[in-house]
Amino acid sequence: MSPARLELAHLRKSFGPIQVLADINLTVQPGEFVSILGPSGAGKSTILQVLTGAIEADAGHMLLDGRPLAPGRDRFAFMPQGDALMPWRRIIDNTTLGLEIQGASRQAARAEVAPLFAEFGLAGFERHYPAQLSGGMRQRAALLRTVVQHRPMLLLDEPFGALDALTRAHMQRWLAEMWTRHRWTVLLITHDVREAVLLSDRLYLLSSRPAQVIHEFRVPLDHPRPAVGSPALAAIEAEILQTLLHPED
Numbered sequence: 001m002s003p004a005r006l007e008l009a010h011l012r013k014s015f016g017p018i019q020v021l022a023d024i025n026l027t028v029q030p031g032e033f034v035s036i037l038g039p040s041g042a043g044k045s046t047i048l049q050v051l052t053g054a055i056e057a058d059a060g061h062m063l064l065d066g067r068p069l070a071p072g073r074d075r076f077a078f079m080p081q082g083d084a085l086m087p088w089r090r091i092i093d094n095t096t097l098g099l100e101i102q103g104a105s106r107q108a109a110r111a112e113v114a115p116l117f118a119e120f121g122l123a124g125f126e127r128h129y130p131a132q133l134s135g136g137m138r139q140r141a142a143l144l145r146t147v148v149q150h151r152p153m154l155l156l157d158e159p160f161g162a163l164d165a166l167t168r169a170h171m172q173r174w175l176a177e178m179w180t181r182h183r184w185t186v187l188l189i190t191h192d193v194r195e196a197v198l199l200s201d202r203l204y205l206l207s208s209r210p211a212q213v214i215h216e217f218r219v220p221l222d223h224p225r226p227a228v229g230s231p232a233l234a235a236i237e238a239e240i241l242q243t244l245l246h247p248e249d
Contacts, residue, residue, distance in 0.1 A: 003030030003185040004065050004075060004152040006051075011060035013046055020046050022210035024060070028153065028187050033179055035188040035196040037240070038206030044189045045081075046211075048155050051187075052078050077151035081158045083142035085130040091141050092117075092126040098149040113148055120144045121174070136167045140174070153185045160195070172198055180223045193244075197236050198225050205243055214247045 011024035020043040028034045036044050049055045051062065051069075062069040069075070077098065085094045096109035104112070117123045120140045130138055139159060146154060160168045172195050179186065179199070190196050196203045197219055205215040217240060226232055 005029055006153060006185075006187070007061075007063040007066075008047070009061040009063070011047070011050065011062070012058045013043070013050060013055070014058055019210040021050075021057070022212045024206075024211065025213055026204050026216075028185060030152075030185055031183045032201050033184075033186045033188070033199055035190055035200040035203040036206060037190060037193065037196050037203055037244070038211060039208050039244070040191060042206045042209050043211040044191075044206060045157055048078065048157050048187070048189060051155060052076060075151055076153050076155050077146045077149040078155045079142055079146040079157065079159050082162055083130070083138040085138055085142060087130050090127050090129060091122065091133065094130065095141055095145045095148065098145055102149065113144065116144055116148065119178075134167070135163050136171050139163065139171055143175070143178075147182070147184060153187065156186060156188045158189055158191065161191070168192075168195075175199060176224060193237050193240050194233070197233055197240070203240075205240065205247075207247060215243050 006028040008024055008026050011021055012019075013021040024047060026034070026036070036047060038044055046055070050057045064075055085091075086097070089097070092110060092113065093106075095113045096104075096106065099109035099112065100106060114126065117126055120143070122137060122140060122144070125133060125137065130141075133141065143159065146156075160171045163171060176199055186199075188196070188199065200219055202219065203217050204213050205217065206212065207214045217236075219236060221232060221236075
């Protein structure tokens, strides 16, 4: 499938008396990497749950290429928090799971996924089980399972949040390199300002619950981004943190 343009307009969601999403408006252009950043509990993951059809919005519009998002939400490949690998399946069979669910035979799915193991740094580990892999390798396997589904957009829900700081930094750089190579269309949920700046073309800042978009940032840096600690990255990070801490200013 070719990349698609996503538009959310006036999206609202409550759980009983608790309003989580007040008025969410955002867009993701084809081939763009967009992040949603905000306080814990603001409703970031709820946005992805609505997109995937896990829950229904109370109000608002979701458009894909200008058309209402159809039931089933089969336009997205979703990577949840954590790797969600099945411990009883070998890595090769974990990475083919999405294709098999779509109807591909195990043999056909393996033939499609196997050539990508080297690119994802997993060559030689095809027949290992998840417990035999490091945290970073498990995340790469989970991302491979996600991108191989040929969906026009990837939804990533804090994919590196459970990793230690050093592994997370390596994975962020690796994902940046992979995105530069493939130009997937990505919507990322994260609480990590540095991660958002390193990876994103644009990012949306959410208020505390009930969530609204309080600011849209365009990161004015080419890919690949400068090294962590560069003055350019630090200045953008400081501006974003200032906005999150003092949204009324």
